Amino acid sequence: MLTSRKPKNIKYHNQRLILALLRSQEVMTAGELAEQAHLSVPTITKILAELQARGLVRSMGKGNSTEEGGKKPELFALNGAHRYVISITAGSERIKCALLDLTCKVLDKRSLPYTDGSSYESCMDDISALVIAACEAGKLEEKEICGIAIGFEGIVDAPRGIFRFPIHNQAWGRDLPVKEDLQARLPGFTGITINNGSRFAGYAELSEHPEYASCRVVTISTGTSTGGCVLENGVLMQGANGFIGELGHITVRETEEKACTCGNKGCFETAVSPDALCSYMQELEKAFPREKEPAADRSDSCDYEKILRLAAKGDACARKAVEKSIDYYSILIRNIMLLYDPHIIVIQGIYTLAGDFFLKRLQELVKQSPFFHIPQGLSIVFSGLDFDRAADLGGALYSVDRYYEGEQLFEEI
């Protein structure tokens, strides 16, 4: 959050503000930056000179001359090649790795199945091997990498770098000192940070929507696993134990036999999972057989994407199935409203395929009781990011932001 106005921090604040503005546009002139930052052109010129000397910003040549025919202004952009970041997502079956520059452009992507999925040590070795391979592919040395973000599925105590509970790899044990163990395997690297993967994916929304950095945002992501994050003025909330954002394990139905991976019953994750959606569809098709339907349009096997696309197109049966999931979304969102009262809820993941019908129905349900019927109090929107992109981007953006916040911006040169 760019609000610090203490005199000693003004220079630091202004430098970060210019970096944030440059991220939102491909190129900007000193005049445009001055206008948006509410600073004078000479101040901006001085800051740009410092950032250029540090290699964080570069000149992109001259732009078009002004309408009055004045001289052509110089254009500035972030120097993406100043440093690089690595973003890793350790999912339930594979470990994915992306190398990105400081503008979050992906330069290399690779992934590995776990050598031994039941062994934590083996997972740490696999992650280290991916980091080394990504550096080799980019021809980069350790010191050129300013951050390595690793997203896991489960409860992560990010500030301490401890993976409290690997929900999909429970054989690994508990309270795993991931940051320490990776640092031991990757001694030349700095900026290793771990978090819950859905939290990182939620953080990625800040790249598309810089305005989210000045309000309260909750993201809900649904796929093979379900999670989310709470962003308060651009800060990714963690909680005392790393629980914030584990929305998949909020109880949304009382009558449920099937246990969730967390050990409880009635979790949101089990109620809206791809398997659950397919079972709603199969029950409906059994009750209302569609004999005239061509075989290709029936959902005999579990093809949740097809159900969601059919719902988007207006298929009545698919919509009824998706509406069951929407009921559970509305219960979750009411709980979220009572806990966090966000300005915006961003839906990430598979349900974005269901189209406007999903959002319209969800908004109606959430506001159905007078208690929750507060005009303009909440907007529920779909993410514009593909979920794989969000996973890569979130960890990378988080690392880039921590790098820009670091002390190197204070140091005299």
Ligand SMILES: [Zn+2]
């Ligand atoms: Zn659960």
